[in-house]
Ligand code: SF4
């Protein structure tokens with residue numbers, strides 16, 4: 002899930018200064034779970050914007066925003082409201098915002114949310130990062146604990162040696178993830194896995210913008226030095 006947090010309303014109002022007629026777009030998936038862009042939050046945002054003198058021309062919660070073809074289709078039902086708008090406020094993640102920008106080419110689109118990370122819902126209202134999308138999942142030892150996203154130093158082979166009483170030197174609030182990996186392997190009777198050296202990350206797999214298709218697979222067009 003993509004974790005987002007809503008920007009302070011003052012920041013949103015500042016972004017929208019000079020734009021009086023605003024169309025609101027929320028998202029039915031991640032932003033709904035994060036309570037940053039579901040039906041409830043879109044309704045609350047409409048009321049807040051109206052309270053500061055904006056006209057909200059319409060609202061929709063797309064299912065989900067980042068599905069380009071589907072969103073294009075779903076937004077057609079709101080073409081009249083959108084044509085009467087000066088701007089769109091996107092209550093999804095940064096990815097969803099860019100999907101909207103692709104569809105609504107001529108309208109300014111502003112983010113209501115800050116996009117934080119890819120993570121899990123620990124419990125209601127608590128989210129933790131679990132993956133930085135390194136491009137080649139290294140979780141092959143079977144323990145299911147990612148040191149790249151969960152170790153502040155991103156140690157591919159750890160631990161770093163700085164842990165104190167089992168807690169991370171960079172973040173004493175949390176247990177060293179490498180200690181957790183060790184303990185889980187021990188419990189599984191597979192400590193030999195701990196000695197395996199994991200090769201360095203292949204950063205070429207993270208060339209931006211990432212592109213993947215069923216037909217062509219991962220397509221990262223790294224520009225050659227000669228070009
Ligand atoms: S190894 Fe890479 S792909 Fe796998 S969970 Fe960690 S960051 Fe994500």
Ligand code: SF4
Nearest residue numbers: 152161169170177178
């Ligand atoms: S103590 Fe453990 S979790 Fe913290 S930085 Fe070092 S290896 Fe990473």
